[in-house]
Amino acid sequence: QNKAKILVLIHSDNGGTYELAKEIAKGIESENNATSYIKLVKPSQNPSLKSLPVATIDELPNYDGIAFGSPVYFGNISTGMSEFLSKTVPLWTNHALEGVPASVFMSAGSGAGKELALQAFWNSLAVHGMILVSNGIRGTEELNKAIPQGNSVLGITTMASLKDVERPTKGERTLAELQGRNFAKVSLALKDTRPKKTTSIVENHQSFNEILKQKNIVLPQVPKPAGSYQPFVRSGNLVFINQVALKDGKILNPGKLGVDVTEQQVKEATKATMLNVLSVLNEAVGGDLGRVKQCVQLTGIFNTKDDYTQHADLMNIASNLTAEVFGDKGKHARATFGASSIPVNSSVEIQAVFEVE
Ligand SMILES: Cc1cc2nc3c(=O)[nH]c(=O)nc-3n(C[C@H](O)[C@H](O)[C@H](O)COP(=O)(O)O)c2cc1C
Structure with a gap:
């Protein structure tokens, strides 16, 4: 000891x-x-x-x-x-x-x-x-x-x-x-x-596990790639991640908004998708989210009908979760848009770029 x-x-x-x-x-x-x-x-x-x-x-x-x-x-x-x-x-x-x-x-x-x-x-x-x-x-x-x-x-x-x-x-x-x-x-x-x-310098890094615990955020297992690609790629200090709403081995609330699923269900799927992104990110930084310097950009793609316009509301679920975990470092640029279909019938796909140590 x-x-x-x-x-x-x-x-x-x-x-x-x-x-x-x-x-x-x-x-x-x-x-x-x-x-x-x-x-x-x-x-x-x-x-x-x-x-x-x-x-x-x-x-x-x-x-x-x-x-x-x-x-x-x-x-x-x-x-x-x-x-x-x-x-x-x-x-x-x-x-x-x-x-x-x-x-x-x-x-x-x-x-x-x-x-x-x-x-x-x-x-x-x-x-x-x-x-x-x-x-x-x-x-x-x-x-x-x-x-x-x-x-x-x-x-x-x-x-x-x-x-x-x-x-x-x-x-x-x-x-x-x-x-x-x-x-x-x-x-x-x-x-x-x-x-x-040294305490204050060190506390900063340990606090992320505490934050997740306090906010009841449980990171899921890192989803396995479903094709010939990597869960993440690091290029320089940037980490690139793309995820869909896979939860416990199947797609949560699959289908098209307004046809198969409601806004509430797409919001749930968006949260599940962002948790997958965070889980992959956690792996990319060797289990230490304190190494994340900034969420640079999030892109939310939603399976919607042609006349749908409220994509930003759906994507706020992912953006707010990111800010909840990372505070100021979670503030990011963002794009959202609708698509007529998304792989494996997910209602949402999120692309994310993070800057890390
Ligand atoms: C950019 C570069 C420069 C190197 N310069 C030297 C050098 O000046 N002298 C030397 O003996 N070996 C040099 N090496 C060889 C490495 O020191 C050697 O391969 C070393 O064993 C690598 O250690 P590692 O097996 O832990 O990666 C250089 C290698 C690289 C890639």
Whole structure:
């Protein structure tokens, strides 16, 4: 309960950084009073990485230490890691990471510029006032010197494209584990030595589950795609989602307004559709709706007769639900229109675009 909580925060494209992260975590866990959490800086579609949780900026001050891992990109930290760090300005100006121990490790290809890259990592973390923990030459006596190794005094690296032996090498794995263990010792020693001023930043993210609970909003299971498309696509910081009124495996109140269903029934279907949108969105942000920056646009398409004109009233159900959940961030641009038919005889379809972290 009084264990040191240590985040192993990585960006990885092909899994090399993740391989080192697992060794770092093993070293951390070898200290009795330390627990490690491996998280990504952004979602990954790589099969070996996609089940890993994604970290939020706001949770960083909660940890007693953070080990950062990234690929080497042109003698520097990777774009993914750089993007994530560039969003930590609110933590910086709140002094939220000052005094938090930090450690770095990297996966390189040939190893070109690896120490420049490690140094670049240190530069960013020093600006945050983090306590940078070096490796020195710890453990290097045992390294097999007959092959190139990724040891460095600033942090372990591996050279993934040098294939004489499996990478990370046995020696690199051992040094990573030693780095993790030493980092855990330092984090434990410094645990509870800095003032706690992080609650408000963190509360913001936790509050979404509370809001849903208070408002009795239960997100349904993410509907499975009914054709060759994805439930959502993320492009840059935008997430695109389209849903119909599927509820418990069938379409709620199907048919044409004024012929098969009433306005009230279409409103119920609209709510069910928007809940599906929110459920998919929740998946797109790794279960943390606090990562939603803005609902950008909603488009409501309703199955109506040619002379129907009250589409806006129907769509308000979706818009109000969005505002209820996200407050100001739920305010969006909107389009509504009627159609003579909608797939699977749904009375409504909603297209949504959200900006996310
Ligand atoms: C844009 C880009 C730049 C890179 N620059 C370097 C470099 O300067 N030095 C190097 O050794 N490897 C470089 N690499 C190779 C990666 O560091 C290497 O593939 C690494 O193992 C990727 O880590 P991952 O497996 O965790 O994704 C670069 C790769 C990319 C995509």
